[in-house]
Amino acid sequence: MTVDRRTLVKSAGLALGAAVYGPAVAGQQAGAAERSAPSSPPAVTRILAEWILASSYKSLPENVRREGVRSFLNWVGVAIGGSQHETVGVAVSALQPFSGPPQAGLFGRVERFDIMNAAFLNGVASHIFDFDDTHLKTVIHPAAPVASAILAYAAMKPVSGRDFLDALVVGIETECRIGNAVYPDHYDAGWHITGTCGPFGAAAAAGKLMGLSQQQMVYALGLAASQPVGLRESFGSMNKSFNPGRAAANGLFAAILAAKGFTSSEQMIEAKRGWANTISTKQDWSQIIDGLGTRYESLLNTYKPFACGIVMHPTIDAAIQIRDEDHVRPEDISRVDLKVHPLVLELTGKTAPKTGLEGKFSIYHAAAVALVEGAGGEKQFSDRAVNDPRVVALRQKVMPVVTSGIEAAQVDMTVTLNDGRRFHRFIEHAIGSVEKPMSDRQLEAKFADLAADVLPKSQADHVMRLCRSLPELKDAGDVLRAGARAS
DSSP states (O other): OOOOHHHHHHHTTOOHHHHHTSSOOOHHHHHHHHSOOOSSOOOHHHHHHHHHHHOOGGGSOHHHHHHHHHHHHHHHHHHHHHTTSHHHHHHHHHHGGGOOSOOEEOTTOSOEEOHHHHHHHHHHHHHTTSOSOEETTTTBOOHHHHHHHHHHHHHHSOOOHHHHHHHHHHHHHHHHHHHHHHTTHHHHTTBOHHHHHHHHHHHHHHHHHHTOOHHHHHHHHHHHHTOOOOBGGGTTSTHHHHHHHHHHHHHHHHHHHHHTTOOOOTTTTTSTTSHHHHHOSOOOTHHHHTTTTTSOGGGGEEOOSSSSOGGGHHHHHHHHHHHHHTTOOGGGEEEEEEEEOHHHHHHHBOSSOOSHHHHTTBHHHHHHHHHHHSOOSGGGGSHHHHTOHHHHHHHTTEEEEEOTTOOTTOEEEEEEETTSOEEEEEESSOTTSSSSOOOHHHHHHHHHHHHTTTSOHHHHHHHHHHHHTGGGOSOTHHHHHHHSOOO
16 A cells, blocks of 8 residues: 555644644544543554564555655764764763673764663764654654664664564554654653653564564563653753663663563553553544554654754744845844744743754744854754854844744744845745655755764765665664774
8 A cells, every 4th residue: 555645644634733743733633632532442552562563574565665764864864963972972981881792883983882772872862963853743753762772683683674674664653653642742741752652662663673472562562661751851951862862772671571571561551550541641542553554654754954843944944045045144134023833932942042952942043043054954053053143143133923823834934134124934834844855865965964074975875875775785783883983
């Protein structure tokens, strides 16, 4: 069965902006949430475990396989790019004295760790720029927990590229479907949904590669349910990237224990005192079990052209257009008016960021730096950019206002110059959205740019080729070995 990404969004009754971020989740999803859950919920954990084990590379539609490869390529690029960040250096230094045998390497680095710590560290590196993939219905960053876990495992035990890709897709599907069941209530309560749902995806993918039995997979999901991690209060600090890294390690930990017969409840997702009822006021079991094997959440995955919280992408897109197409100079700007969705200020309302990490959650900085530098990559969310006097001066002129009718995926921007001239852009779908996805060429350019300061070009090109040819690889672990530094 082949379903294109736009059709899937429409058939689910989701207007992108409403379905993505805020409490105003429209159509069928809101209607389903209003219907009270049955007193005896379906056996969600076991049904999910059965499907995880039944999936195979051959059963995946071609467009799902393709999106899985794109997800992996994007993830490897951001993991390499983030490998030199101070956050990763701190974590490596802290954990190295306590690491077990050197079973797996790290992208862009010479150190080797046991697979548990390698999964954590590559997960941190891949999220530190906030440049990784995003499942827009839930704002989960799907690849970091799943790919970090199973690539560490593949470094220790050879796994074919096809089996790896199947596990990656299954893991993404698992975490995103579970996220659908509790979003947005769970997220609104303050949980970082990548960290809370990520362990399920990592456990499912790793357990599949380990050849778990159905009962063991039920236990693996149960053990993953016992390890939710991450609060939104951490956003803007090193702690945010800790969450997907820890989710990867927690899921791998769950699968390893389950493989040896470590037990859990068999209803850990759906039980009255299980995961969903404990961490959310909304539980929509149909979002987890309906359409397994025919409706794929990976087709709703998106890739960021800008290295920051995704609700700021429309603003950056608009700012770059005005700067480049209308030839606006930052020193000529009198004010920048933004009409935005409430979630924009809730998530990115930092008015005076002091560090690059804080800048990733400042709509004021995002607008200013895009108008000054005409870009929104990791260099625009560095300590240097956040403290650039030109950017600091301009962000004080940025005036975001919550406006009825503006969705989370939209922005209405007006730039007024000192001479009174005005330039306007309304962004309905920013580049990188489902409606305006990044092309394969753009993803490869993003990869190359991220790797340029970390690996020699010939090595980076080799890693990119391996990612693109993932289904043909005899050993997926070759990607991690090729992406590490020899010295």
